[in-house]
Amino acid sequence: MIEELARAVVQFAVAIVATICFGVAFQAPRRHFVSCGLVGAVGWVVYLLCTDLGGLSAPVATLIAAIPLTALARWFAIAHKAPITLFLLCGIFPLVPGAGIYYTAYYLLINAQALFAARGIETLKTAVALALGIAIVSSIPLPGQRRRAPAPPDSRPPSSGT
Amino acid sequence: MNDRAMELVVGAGQTLLENGSEVSRAQNTMEIMARTLGIAGFHVYVLTNGIFASAEGEGPDAAPVSAVRHIPRTRIHLGRLEAVNALSRQLAAGQLTLEEAEAALARARAMPVYGPRRSLLAGALGSACFGYLFGGGPAEVVTAFAAGVLEMLIVEGFGRAGVSKVFTDIAGAAGCTALALAARGIWGAGYLPSQAIIGALMVLTPGVALTMGIRDLINADYLSGTIRVFDALLVAGCLACGVALSYLVANALLGVPL
Numbered sequence: 001m002i003e004e005l006a007r008a009v010v011q012f013a014v015a016i017v018a019t020i021c022f023g024v025a026f027q028a029p030r031r032h033f034v035s036c037g038l039v040g041a042v043g044w045v046v047y048l049l050c051t052d053l054g055g056l057s058a059p060v061a062t063l064i065a066a067i068p069l070t071a072l073a074r075w076f077a078i079a080h081k082a083p084i085t086l087f088l089l090c091g092i093f094p095l096v097p098g099a100g101i102y103y104t105a106y107y108l109l110i111n112a113q114a115l116f117a118a119r120g121i122e123t124l125k126t127a128v129a130l131a132l133g134i135a136i137v138s139s140i141p142l143p144g145q146r147r148r149a150p151a152p153p154d155s156r157p158p159s160s161g162t
Numbered sequence: 163m164n165d166r167a168m169e170l171v172v173g174a175g176q177t178l179l180e181n182g183s184e185v186s187r188a189q190n191t192m193e194i195m196a197r198t199l200g201i202a203g204f205h206v207y208v209l210t211n212g213i214f215a216s217a218e219g220e221g222p223d224a225a226p227v228s229a230v231r232h233i234p235r236t237r238i239h240l241g242r243l244e245a246v247n248a249l250s251r252q253l254a255a256g257q258l259t260l261e262e263a264e265a266a267l268a269r270a271r272a273m274p275v276y277g278p279r280r281s282l283l284a285g286a287l288g289s290a291c292f293g294y295l296f297g298g299g300p301a302e303v304v305t306a307f308a309a310g311v312l313e314m315l316i317v318e319g320f321g322r323a324g325v326s327k328v329f330t331d332i333a334g335a336a337g338c339t340a341l342a343l344a345a346r347g348i349w350g351a352g353y354l355p356s357q358a359i360i361g362a363l364m365v366l367t368p369g370v371a372l373t374m375g376i377r378d379l380i381n382a383d384y385l386s387g388t389i390r391v392f393d394a395l396l397v398a399g400c401l402a403c404g405v406a407l408s409y410l411v412a413n414a415l416l417g418v419p420l
């Protein structure tokens with residue numbers, strides 16, 4: 001139990017550092033590094049819990065992990081008055097199926113058709129699950145959040161200029 | 163007046179798209195800015211790599227104003243994205259005049275990037291971290307760090323020399339695979355080169371592009387989503403080519419199993 005916990009803490013810390021490294025690659029402003037790191041690490045630890053303890057498949061675990069990840073990113077976006085994309089782009093890095101894309105292309109090249117198909121479908125499922133999780137959480141309306149002046153049906157301001 | 167306002171709105175949209183914004187966000191921001199600036203009859207169509215906008219001209223006989231921008235793929239800069247977002251919010255709140263907004267946009271577009279040494283360190287450290295997260299031991303983590311350094315050097319150097327993205331990806335992948343395979347000589351049995359390779363390649367893999375493409379598709383931006391997904395496929399193909407190239411050479415020369 002203690003060992004499991006220690007492992008989870010180390011994974012969390014490494015995921016923070018990994019996410020911040022990609023924050024640098026995406027030129028994120030320095031004041032948002034910690035927030036980006038936390039978003040990425042929360043997603044990764046939830047994913048690990050789902051796959052290791054819950055025994056779920058990668059796409060399902062990714063879908064579940066995307067929910068707290070996006071919620072946290074949204075919270076940071078509101079708190080820091082920054083676009084949510086800033087936290088999402090860095091934060092999803094541990095979860096994106098980069099390895100899956102790579103193996104898929106690699107199996108295609110070495111002519112391993114069965115492995116290619118299996119990996120390719122799993123990669124696509126994971127990417128769709130991640131995108132769906134993000135879409136679900138980011139489209140929930142928040143009670144305190146007023147939409148900025150809804151667009152009129154024909155977005156043409158009344159008689160300006162003429 | 164309309165011309166300058168149009169220039170500002172399209173410039174802001176271009177900066178958003180260049181730096182990793184979703185299509186729908188760029189479109190929304192441009193429409194809100196145009197409404198704030200009072201551009202009459204503003205319409206815009208946004209793609210991942212292009213903006214088409216038009217507005218009514220001023221005066222009854224004036225010709226309509228239009229703007230088209232081609233947005234080639236560049237490096238994402240989230241700081242610029244945030245700055246343009248803040249600019250549009252301040253503009254909507256009435257805190258900026260047109261001149262101030264133009265100055266703010268110029269400042270945002272000129273924001274500095276992190277220096278090469280810091281990018282190198284971040285790339286290498288990120289590679290090592292992913293080597294660990296994917297289950298690598300000390301040998302794989304150290305190798306991933308070294309491969310990450312080599313890969314970032316290749317990317318930086320080729321980028322400065324103006325080599326195409328396709329060839330840069332192939333060379334980067336081939337370089338870090340070669341290094342990870344060569345490290346077999348140091349670590350001996352029990353060392354798994356593939357974990358070090360995939361850790362180092364995470365910097366180049368198009369996972370974010372694929373996910374963002376699918377997000378565009380879910381938002382019903384089918385054309386933009388397709389562009390991004392195909393972009394991701396092209397990069398993945400390049401990386402696989404590079405890796406396979408190094409494996410084949412190692413197999414032929416040193417007898418490394420595929």
